[in-house]
Amino acid sequence: MMLSTMHVLYSDHRGWLLAWLRKKIGCPEHAADLTQDTFLRALLKPDDSMREPRAYLFTIARGLLIDHWRKEELQRAWLDTMRYMPELIVPSVESRQLVLELLEEIARMLDGLKPKVRTAFLLAQLEGMSYGAIAEQMHVSQRTVERYMAEAFHHCYELRYGSASEW
Secondary structure (H helix, E strand, C coil), rough: CCHHHHHHHHHHHHHHHHHHHHHHHHHHHHHHHHHHHHHHHHCCCCCHHHCHHHHHHHHHHHHHHHHHHHHHHHHHHHHHHCCCCCCCHCCCCHHHHHHHHHHHHHHHHHCCCCCHHHHHHHHCCCCCCHHHHHHHHHHHHHHHHHHHHHHHHHHHHHHHHHCCHHH
16 A cells, blocks of 8 residues: 555544544553554555445454454453462463463464354363264264364464465
8 A cells, every 4th residue: 555545544534443442442542552553454455455444444443452352351361360379379470471472372263263163172172072072062963073173173273384375
């Protein structure tokens, strides 16, 4: 995108986007950060995606907002967990940050899965359930669970290492 086009886009739409994000988040600093991130992402996209600039910016901002909320939710859950840990085993600040980053990466990976695939994957990985037990609980065939698991593993692999076509 040309810088002059981005300047016009920024000057024409920054105000309403910032106001919308401020209303959603309630924090002017976070809203300003997300506004800047939205325009940065828009700058990296091709021009043909700008036919409807407000809709386009709204879509980017909504995705960033969802990521922001997910991150806050993970942080709250992690801090709640740490509250119940004895002081002697509370991880260092660096370790806590690494765990939060890992949790965010896992959440992004799971978020890209269809709900039934995600459910099957979590039942197998977190609950240790067999494919047969998952099939019973989800009221599907074991073969369907196997397909769900293959799809989940493939999705996670591609996010982690890229698609096979890139090799």
